Amino acid sequence: MRNFISYKKSIEILNNIQLTKQTTQKLFITQALGKILAKDVIANHNSPEFPTSAMDGYAIRYEDLKSEFLEIIAKNPAGYVVESEVSLNKCIKTFTGSLMPKGSDTLIPIENVEVIENKIKIKKDVPFAFAVREMGENYKKDEVLIKKGTKIGFAEIGVLASLNISMIEVVVNPIIAVASTGSEVLDLGEIQTNDSQIRSSNHLTLEVLFKSNGAEVLQMGVVKDDIDSIANLFETALQKADIVVTTGGVSVGDYDFVQDVIKDKLKAEVLFHGVSIKPGMHILIALKDKKIIVALPGFAYSSTVCAILYVLPLIYKFRNSNESLPIIKAKITQDFPKKTDKTVFTACNVKYLNGEYVIDFEGKKEGTSAILTNMLESPALLIQDEDSKDLKSGDLVDILLLNQLK
Numbered sequence: 001m002r003n004f005i006s007y008k009k010s011i012e013i014l015n016n017i018q019l020t021k022q023t024t025q026k027l028f029i030t031q032a033l034g035k036i037l038a039k040d041v042i043a044n045h046n047s048p049e050f051p052t053s054a055m056d057g058y059a060i061r062y063e064d065l066k067s068e069f070l071e072i073i074a075k076n077p078a079g080y081v082v083e084s085e086v087s088l089n090k091c092i093k094t095f096t097g098s099l100m101p102k103g104s105d106t107l108i109p110i111e112n113v114e115v116i117e118n119k120i121k122i123k124k125d126v127p128f129a130f131a132v133r134e135m136g137e138n139y140k141k142d143e144v145l146i147k148k149g150t151k152i153g154f155a156e157i158g159v160l161a162s163l164n165i166s167m168i169e170v171v172v173n174p175i176i177a178v179a180s181t182g183s184e185v186l187d188l189g190e191i192q193t194n195d196s197q198i199r200s201s202n203h204l205t206l207e208v209l210f211k212s213n214g215a216e217v218l219q220m221g222v223v224k225d226d227i228d229s230i231a232n233l234f235e236t237a238l239q240k241a242d243i244v245v246t247t248g249g250v251s252v253g254d255y256d257f258v259q260d261v262i263k264d265k266l267k268a269e270v271l272f273h274g275v276s277i278k279p280g281m282h283i284l285i286a287l288k289d290k291k292i293i294v295a296l297p298g299f300a301y302s303s304t305v306c307a308i309l310y311v312l313p314l315i316y317k318f319r320n321s322n323e324s325l326p327i328i329k330a331k332i333t334q335d336f337p338k339k340t341d342k343t344v345f346t347a348c349n350v351k352y353l354n355g356e357y358v359i360d361f362e363g364k365k366e367g368t369s370a371i372l373t374n375m376l377e378s379p380a381l382l383i384q385d386e387d388s389k390d391l392k393s394g395d396l397v398d399i400l401l402l403n404q405l406k
């Protein structure tokens with residue numbers, strides 16, 4: 001009889017897997033989109049380096065606000081350094097992005113003055129240092145701007161460019177080999193020869209799930225339920241990938257050969273086979289030559305949920321990143337019983353309404369773990385812990401936002 005461990009225990013085991021040291025690579029910053037920063041990014045200068053105007057207007061000395069007229073002695077366009085200095089009852093026309101001229105401390109906007117020949121008359125006062133961006137407003141020299149482990153997005157790329165950093169060191173993404181097993185499953189375009197055959201969706205679902213969450217994917221396609229074919233698949237995949245993910249062949253059927261190959265042929269170290277979760281109770285995770293094997297159940301909903309719960313955290317671990325699964329609190333809008341003593345992951349709809357996330361089950365189909373269509377539209381997974389009680393309408397619950405993983 002298989003020993004089913006708790007979800008909590010299985011995650012503890014997953015977190016304890018020791019990985020070999022990450023490798024890094026240098027990439028041009030825009031090519032690093034979605035990659036993980038390998039080292040802290042520290043500012044090597046102040047931004048701005050000097051007080052800078054934030055508006056178009058006239059640079060003045062604050063104390064001259066009370067003077068009747070100020071003489072315009074020069075123009076100070078952005079990109080140039082003006083020689084003249086602001087002194088008693090003088091001003092310099094200064095533009096957004098120009099350095100504040102020497103002697104000035106305040107910028108009076110164009111809208112606040114009347115220009116009479118080469119003089120301005122101030123019609124509306126401003127406070128001291130108005131519209132002056134102080135030195136280091138944006139960032140100061142030696143400030144840690146982006147921490148290692150951060151996923152690089154548009155804001156990170158913009159900040160790197162402002163630092164004049166063109167190449168950046170990032171963690172090399174893990175390689176995941178993906179395959180579906182099953183004599184009844186056909187790859188796209190394969191000709192159907194009998195009524196029991198279905199299209200394989202798993203290998204493609206998982207390929208894109210892993211790609212959009214930080215892995216390189218080696219697509220191994222569909223393999224029949226045959227010991228030699230499955231053994232060949234693992235031997236090839238283990239040579240090329242850091243993680244090998246398969247679907248099918250891990251429950252108790254006569255043709256569930258994936259588990260036999262992993263245990264008897266590869267003699268891999270099985271970390272666990274069987275977790276008290278729904279869906280996905282037959283999941284098997286093993287180690288072979290420092291590579292990780294994740295054998296998922298064949299049902300499309302089961303394999304997708306388990307790939308999210310177990311493989312995405314492995315990707316985060318490989319990337320040494322500060323990413324985590326997007327689990328948040330939401331309000332449930334109907335009573336919902338706890339049907340088993342397992343940890344249960346149920347597809348639901350999520351909306352953001354009046355400042356809170358709310359979930360319902362409208363349009364969700366009930367049935368087996370084959371129903372992947374429950375993950376369409378704006379889906380989330382309701383998480384009910386092993387020891388949780390029946391849920392009541394209005395309760396706050398944990399949900400995993402699936403659209404954030406797209």
Ligand SMILES: Nc1nc2c(c(=O)[nH]1)N[C@H]1C(S)=C(S)[C@@H](COP(=O)(O)OP(=O)(O)OC[C@H]3O[C@@H](n4cnc5c(N)ncnc54)[C@H](O)[C@@H]3O)O[C@H]1N2
Nearest residue numbers: 180182185200201202248249250251256297298299300302
């Ligand atoms: N007597 C028992 N039978 C089953 C048990 C059990 O405990 N006792 N567990 C059930 C549960 S739960 C699951 S989950 C499945 C897992 O079985 P396998 O991992 O061995 O998966 P398969 O039997 O190969 O396939 C299950 C199901 O999914 C379909 N499938 C398979 N591959 C794909 C694919 N690539 N794309 C789409 N659909 C796929 C396959 O046709 C089967 O219908 O075992 C239960 N049985």
Ligand code: MOO
Nearest residue numbers: 279280281302369
């Ligand atoms: O474990 Mo199965 O994935 O519940 O249907």
